[in-house]
Amino acid sequence: MLSITKIFSFESAHSISDYEGACSNLHGHSYVLHVTVSGEELEKDMLLDFKDLKKIVQEEIIEKLDHALALKNTGSQKRDFQQIGQKIFWMEHEPTAERMLLWMKDRLVPKLPSHVKLESLTLYETATCYACWKG
Numbered sequence: 001m002l003s004i005t006k007i008f009s010f011e012s013a014h015s016i017s018d019y020e021g022a023c024s025n026l027h028g029h030s031y032v033l034h035v036t037v038s039g040e041e042l043e044k045d046m047l048l049d050f051k052d053l054k055k056i057v058q059e060e061i062i063e064k065l066d067h068a069l070a071l072k073n074t075g076s077q078k079r080d081f082q083q084i085g086q087k088i089f090w091m092e093h094e095p096t097a098e099r100m101l102l103w104m105k106d107r108l109v110p111k112l113p114s115h116v117k118l119e120s121l122t123l124y125e126t127a128t129c130y131a132c133w134k135g
């Protein structure tokens, strides 16, 4: 089995609204995302062109989250934030690294060519905090 990994970065703000502590305040992260796909079959001697992987991840993930404010879609947050004229990424759940990864996985799996598998996603919130999803 072969795998390839491409690393992305994006800037987002968020708040974990149902949290006792500083993370319930609006704050930002320079997120780093590692996307790994695997397979056996090579096309033109590549598992998947890094450029094709980049295009998929940019369109499906990065464009939605970069320079956005990620918030849980609750009634009170809708009331407080939806009119502020900012790029808001509404989530069904709190915008934790774990929930963001699950959302990313659901978006990426259907977009990948059938000969590759989404192997893992690793999302760094800070230099010392990251979550990982493995398929």
Ligand SMILES: Nc1nc2c(c(=O)[nH]1)N=C([C@H](O)[C@H](O)COP(=O)(O)OP(=O)(O)OP(=O)(O)O)CN2
Residues within 6 Å of the ligand: 016, 023, 029, 095, 096, 097, 098, 125, 126, 127, 128, 129
């Ligand atoms: N399991 C999770 N725990 C926490 C998450 C998360 O997404 N998943 N998120 C947060 C905060 O949003 C923040 O990202 C982490 O803050 P913090 O712990 O302060 O991170 P630092 O790397 O800055 O921590 P230090 O060790 O204090 O430098 C909280 N928890």
Ligand SMILES: [Zn+2]
Residues within 6 Å of the ligand: 014, 023, 027, 028, 029, 125
């Ligand atoms: Zn945070």
